[in-house]
Amino acid sequence: MNKKILIFIVAVIIAILIIAGIIYKNSKTKPREERDLGMNTNSINQESSNTRNIVENSIETNNNNTTNGNSNFNFETKTVKLNSGYEMPLNGIGTYSLTGNTCYDAITVALNSGVRLIDTAYMYSNEEEIGRAIKDSNVPREEIFIITKLYPNQFDEPEKAIEMAFEKLNVDYIDMMLLHHPGTNDVKAYKAMEKYVKQGKIRSIGLSNWYVKELDEFLPQIDIMPSLVQNEIHPYYQENDVIPYIQSKGIVVQGWYPFGGRGHTKELLSDSTIVEIANNHNVTAAQVILRWNLQKGVVVIPGSSNPDHIKENTEIYDFELTNDEMKKINSLNRDEKHDWY
Secondary structure, three states, X not given: OOHHHHHHHHHHHHHHHHHHHHHHHHHHHOOHHHHHHOOOHHHOOHHHXXXXXHHHHHHHHHHHOXXXXXXXEEOOOOEEEOOOOOEEXXXXXXXXXXXXXXXXXXXXXXXXXXXXXXXXXXXXXXXXXXXXXXXXXXOOHHHOEEEEEEOHHHOOOHHHHHHHHHHHHOOOOEEEEEEOOOOOOHHHHHHHHHHHHHOOOEEEEEEEOOOHHHHHHHHHHOOOOOOEEEEEOEOOEOOOOHHHHHHHOOOEEEEXXXXXXXXXXXXXXXXXXXXXXXXXXXXXXXXXXXXXXXXXXXXXXXXXXXXXXHHHOOOXXXXXXXXXHHHHHHOOOOOOOOOOO
């Protein structure tokens, strides 16, 4: 064979091998989702497609209007039916930053004002005061819905943490227990809560500060679907993609920081759009924000130690925001998160 031809053939073979190596390397370094999806839309799981369609439709509904973002919301009984079968009030009181006698007094006022949903957590250091206020009230235990949370530093020994919550609250059962936010051994902690559900000691379980990515990774690893996901939600941080995604899975959404949280409450309650809508209904800006949440299908747990504010926060069922008013508040979204969770 001619020497020049032989050299040419060898060069072509080497070039082919180099190109093949580059292609193989690129295919291995593609993101997992890109490799899985490829260019063939038929490879997408039908359930994921259905969920995406539901979410897209829900986002459009949430952005345009909704008089009730969750069909399970009952505005006559002021409750929502959870996927666990239990009823939960649509509005309650959050107790973050309430401690000692301040917490005890706030819960007493809340119960006397008709509040029946109380949100607490191990990290709030107020479970004992809440348990004592409930015991000292004239409200039957079965009428009160208690939510508490395990913190990530408890995930290593979840059974011990759960028993501590029972001891501090001084109750025979807990209505809802959440994981406070993602952390090492969160699946282990959740599975411990599942055991208590099966024993009848915890009635419903859920998550706090879990978003789409976190839920996609977490849900396949557990047995009992969360009944609730509790996240930061207010007019400046509306979670218009997260809320419908959670609701599409039959999970109820609950919002903390409905008034924007520390350092932001004054600005939000003074927002000219919200104040104008409040004046139209002869209510307060706070009541408009809480009603907006309810009509988006979000349970509300505003925190306060002020007796007047606690009572005011319950008076959100005698008026309804119009489609146009809902759109105006929806337009205030800045995707402005006010806490790190």
